[in-house]
Amino acid sequence: MADSVQLRINGRMIAVPGGTVLAAAIAAAGVTQFRRSVSGQPRTPVCGMGVCMECRVTINGQAQRRSCQTLCEPGMEVQTDE
Amino acid sequence: MNSRAHEFEIVIVGAGPAGLAAACAAAENGKRVAVLDDTPWLGGQIWRGEQAQPAQPGAQKWIERFRRSGATLIDQTSVIASPRPGVLTAEHPSGGREIRFQKLILATGARELLLPFPGWMLPGVVAAGGLQVLAKHGWPVAGKKVVVAGTGPLLLAVADGLKKYGAHVVSTAEQAPLARVAGFGLKLLLAHPGKILQGLGIKSRLLGVPQRFGVWPVRAEGDRQVRSVTLTDGQKTWTEDCDLLACGFNLVPNVELPLALSCELCDGFVRVDKWQATSVENIYCAGEPTGIGGVDCALAEGRIAGLAAAGRKDEARQLFAGRARWHRFRAAMAETFALRPEVKTLAADDTIFCRCEDATFGRVKQFSNWRDAKLQTRCGMGACQGRTCGAAARVVLGFGMESVRPPVLPARILSLLTISSDSTTIAETKITGTNQTL
Ligand SMILES: Cc1cc2nc3c(=O)[nH]c(=O)nc-3n(C[C@H](O)[C@H](O)[C@H](O)COP(=O)(O)OP(=O)(O)OC[C@H]3O[C@@H](n4cnc5c(N)ncnc54)[C@H](O)[C@@H]3O)c2cc1C
Numbered sequence: 001m002a003d004s005v006q007l008r009i010n011g012r013m014i015a016v017p018g019g020t021v022l023a024a025a026i027a028a029a030g031v032t033q034f035r036r037s038v039s040g041q042p043r044t045p046v047c048g049m050g051v052c053m054e055c056r057v058t059i060n061g062q063a064q065r066r067s068c069q070t071l072c073e074p075g076m077e078v079q080t081d082e
Numbered sequence: 083m084n085s086r087a088h089e090f091e092i093v094i095v096g097a098g099p100a101g102l103a104a105a106c107a108a109a110e111n112g113k114r115v116a117v118l119d120d121t122p123w124l125g126g127q128i129w130r131g132e133q134a135q136p137a138q139p140g141a142q143k144w145i146e147r148f149r150r151s152g153a154t155l156i157d158q159t160s161v162i163a164s165p166r167p168g169v170l171t172a173e174h175p176s177g178g179r180e181i182r183f184q185k186l187i188l189a190t191g192a193r194e195l196l197l198p199f200p201g202w203m204l205p206g207v208v209a210a211g212g213l214q215v216l217a218k219h220g221w222p223v224a225g226k227k228v229v230v231a232g233t234g235p236l237l238l239a240v241a242d243g244l245k246k247y248g249a250h251v252v253s254t255a256e257q258a259p260l261a262r263v264a265g266f267g268l269k270l271l272l273a274h275p276g277k278i279l280q281g282l283g284i285k286s287r288l289l290g291v292p293q294r295f296g297v298w299p300v301r302a303e304g305d306r307q308v309r310s311v312t313l314t315d316g317q318k319t320w321t322e323d324c325d326l327l328a329c330g331f332n333l334v335p336n337v338e339l340p341l342a343l344s345c346e347l348c349d350g351f352v353r354v355d356k357w358q359a360t361s362v363e364n365i366y367c368a369g370e371p372t373g374i375g376g377v378d379c380a381l382a383e384g385r386i387a388g389l390a391a392a393g394r395k396d397e398a399r400q401l402f403a404g405r406a407r408w409h410r411f412r413a414a415m416a417e418t419f420a421l422r423p424e425v426k427t428l429a430a431d432d433t434i435f436c437r438c439e440d441a442t443f444g445r446v447k448q449f450s451n452w453r454d455a456k457l458q459t460r461c462g463m464g465a466c467q468g469r470t471c472g473a474a475a476r477v478v479l480g481f482g483m484e485s486v487r488p489p490v491l492p493a494r495i496l497s498l499l500t501i502s503s504d505s506t507t508i509a510e511t512k513i514t515g516t517n518q519t520l
């Protein structure tokens with residue numbers, strides 16, 4: 001397993017093993033809502049493969065990125081809809 | 083980067099088993115080949131993550147072979163449109179790309195069919211293969227109580243995988259009746275003994291996990307998080323506690339890109355001839371979009387497509403018999419895991435049908451076709467572009483397949499601007515500020 005990677009999720013620094021998918025890191029950080037649906041419901045990843053769009057978060061200021069299709073990178077700034 | 087670097091004799095969309103086999107066949111025959119994939123991984127749904135954590139020898143063999151083949155991998159790149167023949171437009175996180183080809187092989191794979199039922203949008207209700215894939219990449223499942231439900235050969239593989247990652251698999255619920263699954267097992271034993279051994283290995287590792295057949299979920303319960311699932315065998319109904327419900331109803335083909343390229347379909351799958359050629363000249367298709375046949379079928383079709391596109395028809399012909407065996411396996415799978423009518427009627431009027439727009443089933447079902455339902459309820463108009471609810475609407479409401487208008491995936495506005503304003507150069511524009519999905 002590659003070295004650990006540090007990134008910030010909703011303002012909190014966390015470290016995950018290299019090769020971790022961002023969606024997994026967000027879940028491991030204890031986040032229970034990735035995005036809020038148009039009627040305000042909490043949503044979390046469903047398909048794990050880039051199709052359903054339920055895992056969208058803001059990465060380094062870029063909104064609507066699919067966290068299930070993104071690998072964690074050192075220093076990433078991630079914001080969920082919490 | 084200049085535009086010449088993006089011109090290839092053969093371009094393949096999809097780096098799953100079908101795409102890798104096609105790429106190796108074409109590149110080993112001296113063609114200039116590129117493979118484009120949406121993800122940062124090689125290997126598609128079954129082999130992704132194998133580069134970082136090798137586990138499957140079959141996957142290693144193909145990944146190694148691909149590396150040596152001389153084909154180029156263009157990853158994290160989603161193909162979203164084809165503005166004119168011989169040209170693809172694609173999106174990378176850093177901006178739009180244009181890629182030219184002489185021949186194109188579509189190996190876009192499949193996704194899980196998700197059917198709506200009360201509570202299916204609760205956090206913790208995840209697609210079956212989806213949860214396995216997430217767990218493989220670090221999603222925490224250790225110690226979690228998981229029920230695996232739905233249909234298809236994937237379910238037991240998922241249960242096995244989750245157990246390996248430390249999950250407590252409470253039970254599995256396959257909607258197909260035991261007699262049909264057992265009959266399929268028997269056929270498999272005669273035609274593909276290797277598959278049965280794989281299956282028996284999984285079975286033995288799942289000893290102690292109740293595996294039910296002819297059983298399906300009717301609702302998931304919980305407040306902000308799934309806590310339990312209610313299952314039925316059509317007579318009795320009972321509830322099982324869970325932290326996660328992994329639920330998928332087999333696979334549906336990714337035919338959006340083939341459709342956007344005007345390839346004809348037949349029964350919902352891309353129609354191909356014996357060379358894997360589609361109805362559009364110079365465009366081939368291999369793997370799950372032509373029929374849900376599993377990894378070996380995808381490899382066989384991919385190899386034939388790659389050889390045919392490279393002009394090696396004699397070599398391709400020698401693989402026809404092998405492919406035919408996998409096509410028989412594919413037909414048996416479709417028959418075995420056909421959906422029972424009950425799982426098509428699980429949604430209640432207040433069940434969210436379209437997860438992107440929160441349109442309820444009660445509203446969507448008032449319309450007799452997908453187009454009207456979309457216009458009136460916004461169902462299928464959100465970020466996933468109807469890839470989740472559109473597939474469900476075809477099964478649950480019998481709606482037909484609509485023609486596909488590009489972009490095939492939600493593209494950021496910038497990629498589209500880049501593409502429409504200049505057709506010959508590749509933009510390396512940095513995206514700043516906020517982006518929107520179309
Ligand atoms: C979530 C999931 C988990 C699975 N797990 C297993 C398992 O554990 N065991 C098993 O035997 N089978 C599994 N399967 C089935 C298995 O995926 C298939 O049998 C096999 O991978 C088919 O190979 P393929 O090459 O046809 O498609 P895929 O492996 O699906 O590959 C298609 C590739 O195309 C890419 N793609 C699609 N559209 C575009 C586009 N527009 N632009 C760029 N790239 C694109 C995708 O990102 C993907 O990488 C799973 C399927 C799914 C959906």
Ligand code: FES
Nearest residue numbers: 048050052053068
């Ligand atoms: S979980 Fe479905 S797109 Fe990421």
